[in-house]
Amino acid sequence: MHVAEISFPFANNLEIDVVSDLVNRLLAVWRMNGQVCNREWPITIVGKTAIATALVPEAGSLEKEISNEYVKKAIAELLEKGGCSPEIKLKGEDIDSNETCSCTTIKSYILYTTYISLESSLRCGDCFCPIPLYKIPPTDGEEFYNLICWQSDYSSCDSLQMNCWTLERAATREMSLHDSSLSKQGLEVCRIITNSTNIPTYYYLYRNNGRSKNQELQRKCPSCGGEWLLEERLHCFDFKCDKCRLLSNIAWNVR
Ligand SMILES: [Zn+2]
Ligand SMILES: [Zn+2]
Incomplete structure (x- = not known):
């Protein structure tokens, strides 16, 4: 797994509660689509940006192509309410987790x-x-x-x-x-x-x-x-x- 820092820049007039709600909603649907592991994702606010730290299975886990219908909807809502597309920065591999399977064929x-x-x-x-x-x-x-x-x-x-x-x-x-x-x-x-x-x-x-x-x-x-x-x-x-x-x-x- 990788530790990802996900930044959500938001508009000046947006209240923190709304930002928290939008960010948490997106992280929750990412989790249900297997794109984020675990349900702990501390969020901090730096200036006008909410920053969430989350565990993701692979470096490319948050790529748009993997999104399901709920992820697309949560991102659309975020943009509609004054947020910007999330920016993803990988901080490195989580030292306590196993490597992801790289077998070419899965037999079981x-x-x-x-x-x-x-x-x-x-x-x-x-x-x-x-x-x-x-x-x-x-x-x-x-x-x-x-x-x-x-x-x-x-x-x-x-x-x-x-x-x-x-x-x-x-x-x-x-x-x-x-x-x-x-x-x-x-x-x-x-x-x-x-x-x-x-x-x-x-x-x-x-x-x-x-x-x-x-x-x-x-x-x-x-x-x-x-x-x-x-x-x-x-x-x-x-x-x-x-x-x-x-x-x-x-x-x-x-x-
Ligand atoms: Zn394997
Ligand atoms: Zn049996």
Whole structure:
């Protein structure tokens, strides 16, 4: 990901509230189109310019060609109300994020995120690097609303289980069971991506506690009951069911 400074020069008579509203609206639709990652974008005012700092998946993520209908509308509104076209300055690569996938052919996708990950949760099955969402057809109308909601919910559950205090068990269950509300939401997104791209999209089931390593190795796919132990570990996964497109790991406590 790159850190981008996005400047919005605006007319003298425009009130700060209106500027804030227009800028926030554009950033929100950029986010829903996968052009901006994360929902934190501090905005400062310098003279008659609002400056937002945001994370973008690639150097060219805010190019006009990637805009969807909502982005075009938000930019048109900004111009109409006295703003100017946003000016984008790249500050550099974010040091904490992974490189974007550069594979020439994608053979599979994995929907994967964690409590600290801010980047796209669409990962390449081969290199496991994130792929900007706008590289695939929208998963929800013109946008990626359902995918981004899943990412935000997953990240919240992962935070709760990491913090080990409030709703730890409930959050862990959501991430571990194939038929939890969170997993159904994620699997539905995977199904939509598989259908629109013709590329199999896998969903990860978190596994924290097991009785013993031996018992873990005997585990079957929780959805179809089939064998799914991999001969060789794939990224951080030990299990993979191609029929149900599920991935999992040997429980962390008995590894
Ligand atoms: Zn890749
Ligand atoms: Zn299965």
